Amino acid sequence: VSRTRAPAALAVPAIAAVALVVLPLVYLLLRAAGGGLDVLEVLGRPGTLTLIAKTFALVAAVTGTAILVGLPLAWFVVRTDLPARRLIAIAAPLPLVIPSYVAALALLGAFGPRGLLQQLLEPLGVERLPEIYGFVGAWLALTLSTYPYVFLLTGAALRGLDPALEDAARGLGRTRWALFRRVTLPALRPSLGAASLLVALYTLSDFGAVSLMQYDALTRSIYLQYRSLFDRTPAAVLALVLVTFAAVLLVLEERSRRRVRASASGAARPPKTIPLDRWRWPAFAFCGAAVGFFLVVPLSVLVYWTVRGFELGHGIDVAWQAALSSVSVSALAAVIAVVAVLPVALLAERYPSRWTRTLERLGYTGNALPGIVIALSLVFFTANYLTPLYQTLALLVFAYVVRFFPQALAGVESALQTVHPRIEEAARSLGHGPVRVLATVTVPLIRRGLLAGAALVFLNAMKELPATLLLRPIGFETLATEIWKYTALGSYSRAAPPALLLILVSAPFVYLLAARRGSDVSAPG
Amino acid sequence: MRKVLVLAVAALLGVAAGCGGDDDAGASDKLVVYSGREEELVKPLFDRFEQETGIDVEVRYGDSAELAATIAEEGDNSPADVFFAQDPGSLGAVEREGLLAELPQAALDRVPARFRDPDGHWVGTSGRSRVIAYNTDALTEDEVPDSVFDLTDPKWKDKIGIAPTNASFQAFVSAMLLELGEERTRAWLEGLKANDPKRYEKNLPVVEAVAAGEIELGLVNHYYLYLAKEENPDAKVANHFLTGEDPGALVSVAGAAILETADHADAAQRFVEFLLSDPSQRFYVDEAEEAEYPLVAGIDAKPGLPPLDSLEGPQIKLDDLGPELEKTLELLNEYGFTT
Numbered sequence: 001v002s003r004t005r006a007p008a009a010l011a012v013p014a015i016a017a018v019a020l021v022v023l024p025l026v027y028l029l030l031r032a033a034g035g036g037l038d039v040l041e042v043l044g045r046p047g048t049l050t051l052i053a054k055t056f057a058l059v060a061a062v063t064g065t066a067i068l069v070g071l072p073l074a075w076f077v078v079r080t081d082l083p084a085r086r087l088i089a090i091a092a093p094l095p096l097v098i099p100s101y102v103a104a105l106a107l108l109g110a111f112g113p114r115g116l117l118q119q120l121l122e123p124l125g126v127e128r129l130p131e132i133y134g135f136v137g138a139w140l141a142l143t144l145s146t147y148p149y150v151f152l153l154t155g156a157a158l159r160g161l162d163p164a165l166e167d168a169a170r171g172l173g174r175t176r177w178a179l180f181r182r183v184t185l186p187a188l189r190p191s192l193g194a195a196s197l198l199v200a201l202y203t204l205s206d207f208g209a210v211s212l213m214q215y216d217a218l219t220r221s222i223y224l225q226y227r228s229l230f231d232r233t234p235a236a237v238l239a240l241v242l243v244t245f246a247a248v249l250l251v252l253e254e255r256s257r258r259r260v261r262a263s264a265s266g267a268a269r270p271p272k273t274i275p276l277d278r279w280r281w282p283a284f285a286f287c288g289a290a291v292g293f294f295l296v297v298p299l300s301v302l303v304y305w306t307v308r309g310f311e312l313g314h315g316i317d318v319a320w321q322a323a324l325s326s327v328s329v330s331a332l333a334a335v336i337a338v339v340a341v342l343p344v345a346l347l348a349e350r351y352p353s354r355w356t357r358t359l360e361r362l363g364y365t366g367n368a369l370p371g372i373v374i375a376l377s378l379v380f381f382t383a384n385y386l387t388p389l390y391q392t393l394a395l396l397v398f399a400y401v402v403r404f405f406p407q408a409l410a411g412v413e414s415a416l417q418t419v420h421p422r423i424e425e426a427a428r429s430l431g432h433g434p435v436r437v438l439a440t441v442t443v444p445l446i447r448r449g450l451l452a453g454a455a456l457v458f459l460n461a462m463k464e465l466p467a468t469l470l471l472r473p474i475g476f477e478t479l480a481t482e483i484w485k486y487t488a489l490g491s492y493s494r495a496a497p498p499a500l501l502l503i504l505v506s507a508p509f510v511y512l513l514a515a516r517r518g519s520d521v522s523a524p525g
Numbered sequence: 526m527r528k529v530l531v532l533a534v535a536a537l538l539g540v541a542a543g544c545g546g547d548d549d550a551g552a553s554d555k556l557v558v559y560s561g562r563e564e565e566l567v568k569p570l571f572d573r574f575e576q577e578t579g580i581d582v583e584v585r586y587g588d589s590a591e592l593a594a595t596i597a598e599e600g601d602n603s604p605a606d607v608f609f610a611q612d613p614g615s616l617g618a619v620e621r622e623g624l625l626a627e628l629p630q631a632a633l634d635r636v637p638a639r640f641r642d643p644d645g646h647w648v649g650t651s652g653r654s655r656v657i658a659y660n661t662d663a664l665t666e667d668e669v670p671d672s673v674f675d676l677t678d679p680k681w682k683d684k685i686g687i688a689p690t691n692a693s694f695q696a697f698v699s700a701m702l703l704e705l706g707e708e709r710t711r712a713w714l715e716g717l718k719a720n721d722p723k724r725y726e727k728n729l730p731v732v733e734a735v736a737a738g739e740i741e742l743g744l745v746n747h748y749y750l751y752l753a754k755e756e757n758p759d760a761k762v763a764n765h766f767l768t769g770e771d772p773g774a775l776v777s778v779a780g781a782a783i784l785e786t787a788d789h790a791d792a793a794q795r796f797v798e799f800l801l802s803d804p805s806q807r808f809y810v811d812e813a814e815e816a817e818y819p820l821v822a823g824i825d826a827k828p829g830l831p832p833l834d835s836l837e838g839p840q841i842k843l844d845d846l847g848p849e850l851e852k853t854l855e856l857l858n859e860y861g862f863t864t
Contacts, residue, residue, distance in 0.1 A: 114737040227590040376598055383599040470595050474583040490729030
């Protein structure tokens with residue numbers, strides 16, 4: 001690890017990028033400060049403590065199941081001779097493109113009190129299914145939306161794993177389980193940490209699933225406060241509680257990461273495929289069940305609604321224009337986000353010091369905020385101080401970059417961790433300056449990581465709703481606003497076609513993301 | 526590779542700019558409306574206004590409360606000329622920020638005094654009544670309570686549906702607070718709570734749950750019945766209108782206001798007048814699928830609906846509902862309806 005001072009060519013853009021990303025925090029502090037002593041009053045309410053506890057429970061449960069689902073899937077797909085693993089490799093990350101409010105609606109459509117399952121079971125005398133509203137529903141819907149992060153990030157790490165480590169352990173006569181626990185798992189720690197962080201932040205900031213499932217998380221309360229329209233202090237205070245929550249998670253993750261830094265080796269040969277033997281079919285059953293529950297079920301509900309729409313005589317009106325708009329703004333946001341995170345990630349990884357690490361952590365904090373808070377903060381700053389930019393496409397793209405900065409950061413950082421600094425040192429010894437080396441050696445080496453970060457931003461921007469509604473130019477429709485147009489009315493049969501289109505349009509990008517280093521995923525050896 | 530990337534980004538920029546539609550220079554002579562009313566419901570009105578007046582309209586659709594919060598953050602720099610909102614609460618919030626202009630008396634006089642702001646800053650454009658929706662398989666209309674206070678009877682345990690986080694339910698509780706005071710409202714909330722009502726996010730899911738027999742009664746606005754029937758024409762659900770001064774008979778409005786800072790004040794005024802014109806009011810009777818009440822005298826509601834004059838409701842001012850909301854939320858929170 002280089003001990004030299006961070007070059008200004010990196011530090012200046014990195015600081016500028018993070019300063020823009022934390023704008024929503026500045027706004028919240030302004031609003032909370034305007035509230036004076038009310039801040040203490042809001043924090044002291046008995047309800048606030050309950051909200052925090054409930055939010056914590058949800059974050060813990062969702063992060064846990066996201067790992068329990070995502071990690072085995074990734075391991076089976078990348079490392080074993082699982083049947084149909086190519087198909088599962090493509091299907092497993094797809095729920096990432098389902099917006100959480102659509103996921104929640106679809107789960108309700110399937111398992112709700114008047115859902116499809118109930119209708120199927122009615123002839124068998126089943127009158128009431130277990131309650132899905134509340135914790136269980138929010139937990140399932142958010143697991144659906146988040147386990148792909150674990151799948152994608154740990155999958156990438158598994159592919160980059162140095163087989164020499166495992167060979168050595170096997171040589172020592174370790175069992176397969178011991179091998180996984182003592183060798184594979186520790187090597188996965190950084191990617192597992194990064195993925196858990198994204199999962200936890202997503203859960204903290206989500207509003208769609210918790211509101212539809214009627215679970216009282218902090219975000220739901222923040223929205224209610226905004227709806228009540230009186231005083232913006234309570235909403236700001238609760239949002240700052242979310243940020244504090246995120247800060248604790250960020251510090252914890254940073255600690256766990258420090259212990260295992262620099263384990264990557266840049267392995268040249270692909271890891272060995274592990275034969276599952278008699279576990280092949282049980283493993284396949286697990287993967288099939290996961291994909292079935294988290295992908296096939298919601299898709300089936302959406303298809304069912306679409307068909308019902310046909311029967312009701314709704315015409316087919318494919319929202320191609322909205323799809324094109326969604327793809328272009330999301331792609332722009334993805335490219336800009338990756339360019340913006342690059343200096344932050346390079347600084348934090350190559351010039352680690354207290355301030356560069358803090359800067360990097362700050363880049364994550366905004367992600368804990370629900371979209372409405374980010375949207376209103378940008379309304380406040382641009383309408384009042386940057387009027388020509390207000391409600392332009394440029395602002396919308398900027399909002400996406402702010403909201404999904406961490407997704408880009410996680411993608412780029414995990415790629416950087418696989419490039420050993422020694423390669424850069426070699427280039428430096430040939431007489432090139434540090435910035436030049438980063439530009440000509442490091443960045444080309446991590447271009448797949450850049451693509452992965454960009455794809456994560458893209459997919460999230462495709463489904464973003466609250467900021468889109470308030471900041472888009474008038475008349476600019478995205479697929480998310482098309483879906484909202486009908487869900488706001490409760491007309492699911494009309495909301496389903498644009499939701500299916502959103503999934504259809506996003507799917508190829510998930511494929512790119514999942515199948516990167518495509519050769520490794522190809523037929524088992 | 527790099528060239529391809531540069532070209533791709535350039536192409537995207539082009540497409541994105543193209544999708545933006547109208548260029549900014551042209552936007553300045555268009556009337557800008559922030560609409561909390563759904564596009565599916567009100568777009569025909571905007572189209573007709575454009576045709577009749579030749580004035581181009583740009584509409585930003587969103588949630589009423591979120592748009593009100595947006596206008597509050599925009600302050601004097603709001604691009605909006607008109608705020609067309611779902612409820613008096615959102616209009617009142619913007620009014621209290623001092624951002625609304627006074628409407629011309631002629632426009633205000635089109636609707637009865639109880640459906641507009643006493644200070645003349647906003648005016649109701651269509652009405653909706655609270656009702657008890659009931660499952661027609663489980664109950665006859667006679668069996669449906671005639672007062673919300675009967676809902677605390679233990680016989681309705683597990684059979685009631687509400688949408689406590691929805692603005693319309695909150696307005697109804699606010700009306701109860703204003704009319705009957707805190708003590709009776711608390712007693713009612715406690716009694717309702719004891720009956721374990723099922724909670725839903727919005728009115729329409731309540732109506733659908735009633736239709737499905739999941740619950741027997743739902744506290745909703747009258748027009749959701751028509752939206753539910755649109756999704757499922759055989760839905761087993763009907764409305765029961767309450768009479769007298771029962772808070773459950775509250776009649777509220779969607780309404781419009783003009784921003785103090787409107788760049789197109791004349792066009793904005795014409796738009797508000799247009800919303801209150803006879804043909805526009807008839808739109809709610811003849812065309813709109815959700816059957817709201819027209820508010821202008823001489824235009825009868827959709828057949829099958831009790832006449833607007835016959836709906837009394839609590840003796841309160843709609844304008845007072847907004848300021849009462851904070852207390853309502855506290856109570857709903859205290860009794861665990863919204864946590």
